Amino acid sequence: MARRLSNESTIGDVLSEIIQVNKLQGGIDDVGVKEAWKNLMGNGVNTYTKNVVLKGSTLYVELTSSVLRQELQYGKDKIIKMINEELQREVVKEVFLR
Numbered sequence: 001m002a003r004r005l006s007n008e009s010t011i012g013d014v015l016s017e018i019i020q021v022n023k024l025q026g027g028i029d030d031v032g033v034k035e036a037w038k039n040l041m042g043n044g045v046n047t048y049t050k051n052v053v054l055k056g057s058t059l060y061v062e063l064t065s066s067v068l069r070q071e072l073q074y075g076k077d078k079i080i081k082m083i084n085e086e087l088q089r090e091v092v093k094e095v096f097l098r
Helices: 011-021 025-047 066-073 076-087
Strands: 049-055 058-063 094-097
Touching (some): 025 058, 058 066, 066 076, 066 094, 076 094
Parallel strands (some): 058 094
Antiparallel strands (some): 049 058
8 A cells, every 4th residue: 555645745756656566667667768769769750669668667669671770780888878868767778670
């Protein structure tokens, strides 16, 4: 059962408590990573992106272009850094391009 918050709690505290109690952080992270990928990679990469899934701290990106996949392979560390900076915390630790 959730603990009762005082009447003087901020909205942020209440939302954090709801997220923690209902174990919603994973879903929120998944949506955030998908949006970050879309915003950071631009239309060129998004055209060839079929699916983006976050499982734990591993990001799986399914691409339709083998040439693009090979090109992005070289910048995996930079992709991880950019996504984590966009989300303002360390969510992604590893990226697999398929």
